[in-house]
Each structure stands twice: as C-alpha cells, then as structure tokens.
Amino acid sequence: AQSVTQPDIHITVSEGASLELRCNYSYGATPYLFWYVQSPGQGLQLLLKYFSGDTLVQGIKGFEAEFKRSQSSFNLRKPSVHWSDAAEYFCAVGELKTSNTGKLIFGQGTTLQVKP
Amino acid sequence: NAGVMQNPRHLVRRRGQEARLRCSPMKGHSHVYWYRQLPEEGLKFMVYLQKENIIDESGMPKERFSAEFPKEGPSILRIQQVVRGDSAAYFCASSPPPLANYGYTFGSGTRLTVV
Numbered sequence: 001a002q003s004v005t006q007p008d009i010h011i012t013v014s015e016g017a018s019l020e021l022r023c024n025y026s027y028g029a030t031p032y033l034f035w036y037v038q039s040p041g042q043g044l045q046l047l048l049k050y051f052s053g054d055t056l057v058q059g060i061k062g063f064e065a066e067f068k069r070s071q072s073s074f075n076l077r078k079p080s081v082h083w084s085d086a087a088e089y090f091c092a093v094g095e096l097k098t099s100n101t102g103k104l105i106f107g108q109g110t111t112l113q114v115k116p
Numbered sequence: 117n118a119g120v121m122q123n124p125r126h127l128v129r130r131r132g133q134e135a136r137l138r139c140s141p142m143k144g145h146s147h148v149y150w151y152r153q154l155p156e157e158g159l160k161f162m163v164y165l166q167k168e169n170i171i172d173e174s175g176m177p178k179e180r181f182s183a184e185f186p187k188e189g190p191s192i193l194r195i196q197q198v199v200r201g202d203s204a205a206y207f208c209a210s211s212p213p214p215l216a217n218y219g220y221t222f223g224s225g226t227r228l229t230v231v
Contacts, residue, residue, distance in 0.1 A: 043222040106151075106158035
C-alpha cells in the first residue's frame, strides 16, 4: 500500500536559518507529490507539487522541493526561514495512477517552530 | 471567487447526537473530497463524490457515517450517534476536472468536538 512518512514530528529553527523537512514515500510508480502548509485553525494551502520533468520544483513563499527517485524522497527546503513560516507542513502523494479518484495520502505532518 | 466554504467552523455535539457538516465547493468544481484529521495526525481520506454520485467511499467508517453531494446545494457529511472518537477536524476539498491536474482547494475545516 502507498504510504508517506515524515520522520520529524517537530522541528525548531532560528529565524533566518535554512530549513529542510523530510518526506519519504512508498509508491509503485512515479508518484504525484505535494507539500501543503497548515496554519493553526486553518485549512491546507498548496506550497508546491511535482508531477514530472525537472526534479527541483519551485513553490510559493520561497519554498522548493527536490524529487529523488533513488531515495524515494521529496524533501522541502527554504534557504532562510521567516517567523511567519511557523506552521504544520504535510507531504502527500496522489493516487491517480492507481485508482482514478484523485485522492491524496498524507504524511503525519511536521510542526515547524521558528525562534526569533 | 469564494473559496471552498465549510460550515460550521466549530461544532459541539453530545454523545449520541447527529452531526451535519456542510461543504460548498468552489464555482466550477465538480469533485468533492472529505478528509478527517485526528489530533496529532495527518489527514485521512474519507470519501470522494461528484454531483449525485459517491465515487469512492473506501475511507468512510462502515457505520454511522454517510455523505452526499446533491444536484443542488452543498455536500453534506453526516455522522449519526456521535462518539468521543469522532472528535476531529473534517476538511472538504473541491477540484475541477480533470482529476489529473490535482487542482485541489481545501476549505478551512469543521472542528467537531463530542462531549
């Protein structure tokens, strides 16, 4: 069965420092991959997505992610974190290639805390 | 263009009561998904609907839960005889065709508390 693992439950970084959030997936084919951000009490906002092509994907708010097939990973990065980036981040894989429903499988999430 | 509208934002129910959660998709979106987020967990798929049709309900609990997306009006997620374990945030997302674009837009969720 397809699955998504985010190994880090909580991460704390200082404002201005670089950030990398890890995501590993288990999937039989080249997956559709997503990163979402959720601020407290809010819904999910799409940061970026990977379907095919260039394995380095640029997203909103200065985020990027790199798809590495050999490592089954899709890690999210940002060179310089801002206090407003404190939120929960979810990695997800799309099941369209195996199910035709377009549903997403989410990781458990990583809570990012930003120190001033 | 309004986003995906969910109401109520917060819902408190006593054990044994019914909870009705509403989701109005974005204009032009014909696909609706419901996800549940339990405390300290990621979102789990529940059901996928198109107008008047349930396409995939593989994530729905077998009992007490039902969903509909009528020809007119919002999609409804109904939970009968709620129990404490139903306390969670319930998110709706809508998407236009084609599915391959994964053009999801999520609502802000309904936070259900069962007391």
